[in-house]
Amino acid sequence: MSKVLVSDPIDQAGIDILSQVAAVDVKTGLKPEELVEIIGEYDALMIRSGTRVTQEIIEAGTQLKIIGRAGVGVDNVDVPAATRKGIVVVNSPEGNTIAAAEHALAMMLSLSRYIPDANASVKRGEWDRKSFIGAEVYKKTLGIVGLGKIGSHVAAVARAMGMKLLAFDPFISTERAEQIGCQLVDLEVLIQQADYITLHIPKTPETTHLINTERLAKMKPNARIINCARGGIIDEEALAVALREGKIAGAALDVYEAEPLGESSLKSLGQQAILTPHLGASTTEAQVNVAIDVAEQIRDVLLGLPARSAVNIPGLSPNVLEELKPYMQLAETLGKLVGQLAGGRVELLNVRLQGELATNKSQPLVVAALKGLLYQALRERVNYVNASIEAKERGIRVIETRDASIKDYAGSLHLEATGSLGTHSVTGALLGGGEIRLTNLDDFPINVPPNQHMLFTLHRDMPGIIGKLGSLLGSFNVNIASMQVGRKIIRGDAVMVLSLDDPLPDGILPEIIKVSGIRDAYTVTL
Numbered sequence: 150m151s152k153v154l155v156s157d158p159i160d161q162a163g164i165d166i167l168s169q170v171a172a173v174d175v176k177t178g179l180k181p182e183e184l185v186e187i188i189g190e191y192d193a194l195m196i197r198s199g200t201r202v203t204q205e206i207i208e209a210g211t212q213l214k215i216i217g218r219a220g221v222g223v224d225n226v227d228v229p230a231a232t233r234k235g236i237v238v239v240n241s242p243e244g245n246t247i248a249a250a251e252h253a254l255a256m257m258l259s260l261s262r263y264i265p266d267a268n269a270s271v272k273r274g275e276w277d278r279k280s281f282i283g284a285e286v287y288k289k290t291l292g293i294v295g296l297g298k299i300g301s302h303v304a305a306v307a308r309a310m311g312m313k314l315l316a317f318d319p320f321i322s323t324e325r326a327e328q329i330g331c332q333l334v335d336l337e338v339l340i341q342q343a344d345y346i347t348l349h350i351p352k353t354p355e356t357t358h359l360i361n362t363e364r365l366a367k368m369k370p371n372a373r374i375i376n377c378a379r380g381g382i383i384d385e386e387a388l389a390v391a392l393r394e395g396k397i398a399g400a401a402l403d404v405y406e407a408e409p410l411g412e413s414s415l416k417s418l419g420q421q422a423i424l425t426p427h428l429g430a431s432t433t434e435a436q437v438n439v440a441i442d443v444a445e446q447i448r449d450v451l452l453g454l455p456a457r458s459a460v461n462i463p464g465l466s467p468n469v470l471e472e473l474k475p476y477m478q479l480a481e482t483l484g485k486l487v488g489q490l491a492g493g494r495v496e497l498l499n500v501r502l503q504g505e506l507a508t509n510k511s512q513p514l515v516v517a518a519l520k521g522l523l524y525q526a527l528r529e530r531v532n533y534v535n536a537s538i539e540a541k542e543r544g545i546r547v548i549e550t551r552d553a554s555i556k557d558y559a560g561s562l563h564l565e566a567t568g569s570l571g572t573h574s575v576t577g578a579l580l581g582g583g584e585i586r587l588t589n590l591d592d593f594p595i596n597v598p599p600n601q602h603m604l605f606t607l608h609r610d611m612p613g614i615i616g617k618l619g620s621l622l623g624s625f626n627v628n629i630a631s632m633q634v635g636r637k638i639i640r641g642d643a644v645m646v647l648s649l650d651d652p653l654p655d656g657i658l659p660e661i662i663k664v665s666g667i668r669d670a671y672t673v674t675l
């Protein structure tokens with residue numbers, strides 16, 4: 150039975166799902182060295198933001214197949230290290246969207262009306278109404294940095310509160326921003342015009358310290374800024390100075406450069422600063438959503454099924470994946486075949502989507518073809534996650550082409566590989582029931598199903614050659630399951646495709662090539 154380690158607090162709904170297929174250990178608050186020590190026993194790791202999954206932990210996770218992050222941000226996981234080891238990393242892209250958006254909105258209103266400090270003063274026994282004269286958000290300008298899932302929901306609610314909306318997001322179109330009721334502007338315009346700024350972007354090298362001393366200096370003196378995205382997008386030291394010097398009116402932070410927040414000049418600020426301990430996703434609803442979403446994906450991967458929200462395999466909706474799955478199987482089979490024909494060191498792979506297939510996404514098919522191509526070298530170590538990286542590291546150049554005009558089958562896939570044994574090509578298609586057919590080999594038309602053990606020969610089409618090869622194989626006790634010849638012209642060059650019941654014994658290939666009329670022979674295991 151598989152074993153899953155849950156190393157952060159996760160809703161019971163997720164544990165129940167995992168328990169259907171695995172033995173689940175919940176061990177929260179582990180020190181990094183404790184995690185390194187035990188991770189080797191587990192097939193899956195489920196975390197929230199509390200566990201840092203470093204390269205060291207990934208290296209020690211010799212059985213790990215999947216890391217599930219019950220939330221959005223995977224910045225606490227060394228995704229490249231996981232990818233190199235073929236470990237799927239999944240998240241829950243939408244499970245906590247509403248929770249995070251509502252937290253940002255709550256922060257905006259709390260900042261405007263000094264709710265945390267007013268509450269604390271009443272609880273201290275005071276009745277001070279003068280110190281808490283707030284500001285209305287109605288008719289004020291909200292600048293949203295990052296108009297993705299959370300930013301868009303913040304926009305919808307803020308618009309209903311009568312706010313004017315500006316947005317900065319270099320990756321979305323003006324039309325999309327307008328649909329959400331936002332005017333797309335440059336970051337500098339947003340910084341200068343907004344009364345409230347809320348950040349909803351990932352932390353990347355480009356967004357680290359996006360809000361720095363210079364930008365804080367350009368903000369309006371009555372401006373308030375909210376960060377419920379990721380720590381480090383705002384330079385915390387610069388922010389503390391700007392707040393203390395009254396350059397801006399307020400800031401509300403849920404996330405920090407280092408968590409938990411230790412020594413920090415932010416802590417000594419007054420009512421102009423509100424600090425929460427990374428609570429954006431902390432609603433009952435969001436925790437149930439993310440736990441179910443991620444646990445289901447871990448369960449599926451442990452059962453050998455694809456994950457719907459993997460961050461390190463080609464992003465595909467479950468529907469598209471379901472539709473493409475048979476073609477991915479075809480691509481993998483063709484990749485295995487052409488890789489063995491072309492020889493170990495393949496330098497170039499050309500993947501051509503033909504007929505109806507030409508309108509599909511090519512990336513998953515390319516990845517599947519590479520997985521097949523590299524199987525000979527890497528066996529079970531290559532999978533959909535690491536196939537592209539492994540290919541790149543081996544210097545395999547990949548070209549993707551499409552030809553919708555080729556209509557001999559509804560949709561077909563053509564792979565051409567150049568390696569140490571020359572350039573070889575193979576085409577395959579799917580029959581009605583999803584059965585794979587090899588339809589072309591090195592430009593010779595054929596029509597054969599793939600078989601575990603196969604022999605291909607390039608020969609001259611002449612009387613007696615089939616018999617000679619049959620007798621030779623018989624003398625080595627090899628049973629032929631089926632045989633087909635493909636040729637373009639009578640008595641010209643031809644290929645022979647044999648499906649064998651047994652692997653070809655060592656030493657027989659040179660004997661086959663000695664048969665008069667046979668120019669080359671290749672053995673393939675699929």
Ligand SMILES: NC(=O)C1=CN([C@@H]2O[C@H](COP(=O)(O)OP(=O)(O)OC[C@H]3O[C@@H](n4cnc5c(N)ncnc54)[C@H](O)[C@@H]3O)[C@@H](O)[C@H]2O)C=CC1
Nearest residue numbers: 222249295296297298299318320349350351377378429430
């Ligand atoms: N505080 C908390 O507990 C939570 C925090 N988050 C964080 O909130 C952030 C946003 O999450 P989602 O909206 O779900 O992500 P999303 O991927 O839907 O949206 C992010 C948006 O940022 C934009 N973007 C990327 N780089 C940018 C840049 N340099 N400048 C401007 N825009 C840029 C993207 O185009 C995208 O539209 C993430 O960092 C996530 O980790 C999410 C959930 C809970």
Ligand SMILES: O=C(O)CCC(=O)C(=O)O
Nearest residue numbers: 197198219220221222430
């Ligand atoms: O797990 C949590 O509570 C943090 C959520 C979060 O930051 C995220 O989903 O990106």
